[in-house]
Amino acid sequence: MTDNPTRHHRQPGRLARAGLLRPWSLLAAGALAGGLAGGTYGTLKDPTYTATSYVVAVPTAKSDPASALGFAQAYGRAATQLAVLGDAQAWARVPVPTLRRSVRTVTSPDAPMVAVSATSPHPGQAADMANAVTRALTRHANATKDSTHVKLVLFSRAVRPTDPTSPSWAVTGLVGTSAGGLLGGLALLVRPRRPADDRPVRPASVPGPASAADVHGQL
Structure with a gap:
C-alpha cells in the first residue's frame, strides 16, 4: 500500500511548531x-516594622561645626558597638545579639546628624530598641564632651510604626x-540542541505514471 504523501508533508510542520x-x-x-x-x-x-530616632552633634563654645560633623560620623559607627549596645539592652529589654541584628545607623556627609533605626516583627519593640540605643549613645558621647567639645542632643524620638516596611x-x-x-x-541557553542530522527529512516525491511516460518520450 502506498503511503499518503500529504501526511509526510504535514509532519515536519507540526514538529517545527512544537519546536517553537x-x-x-x-x-x-x-x-x-x-x-x-x-x-x-x-x-x-511575618511583616516587619522599622522605627527611627535622630540625634544631633552640637559643638560647644570651644569647637566648631566641622568638628561636630566629624564626631557625628564617629558616633554613627560607635552606636552599634558592644559598649553602647550593652547599656541599651536593659532599656530595650532584648539581648545584645538581637540589637546587633536589628539596629542600623545612617549618617550624613553634610549634617551632624545620626539616624538610629531598629527593625522588629513587633512595632513597639522596634521603637523601644531605637530609643534605647539612642539613649545609650547619647550618654557615652556626653560623658566625654569636656574633651571632645561636642555634645550629642536628641533631635527626635522613635515612635511606634503603624505600617510594615517589609515588602507585600x-x-x-x-x-x-x-x-x-x-x-x-x-x-x-544551556539546554542541549538537536543535531541538524536528526531533523525530519521531507521525503522525495515519486513521479506518477504519466510523468514517467513523458520523461521516457523526451529521451
Whole structure:
C-alpha cells in the first residue's frame, strides 16, 4: 500500500511548531513558578516594622561645626558597638545579639546628624530598641564632651510604626516572576540542541505514471 504523501508533508510542520512552542512554554513555566513562590513567601512571612530616632552633634563654645560633623560620623559607627549596645539592652529589654541584628545607623556627609533605626516583627519593640540605643549613645558621647567639645542632643524620638516596611505579597510575587523568567531563559541557553542530522527529512516525491511516460518520450 502506498503511503499518503500529504501526511509526510504535514509532519515536519507540526514538529517545527512544537519546536517553537517549547521555549516559550519553558519561560512561562519558570515565570509562573517564580511568581507563585514569591507570592506565597510574601503572604506567609511575618511583616516587619522599622522605627527611627535622630540625634544631633552640637559643638560647644570651644569647637566648631566641622568638628561636630566629624564626631557625628564617629558616633554613627560607635552606636552599634558592644559598649553602647550593652547599656541599651536593659532599656530595650532584648539581648545584645538581637540589637546587633536589628539596629542600623545612617549618617550624613553634610549634617551632624545620626539616624538610629531598629527593625522588629513587633512595632513597639522596634521603637523601644531605637530609643534605647539612642539613649545609650547619647550618654557615652556626653560623658566625654569636656574633651571632645561636642555634645550629642536628641533631635527626635522613635515612635511606634503603624505600617510594615517589609515588602507585600504583590512585590515578592513580582520579584519571583522576574527571577523565574530569568532562570527559564538561562535554561534555554544551556539546554542541549538537536543535531541538524536528526531533523525530519521531507521525503522525495515519486513521479506518477504519466510523468514517467513523458520523461521516457523526451529521451
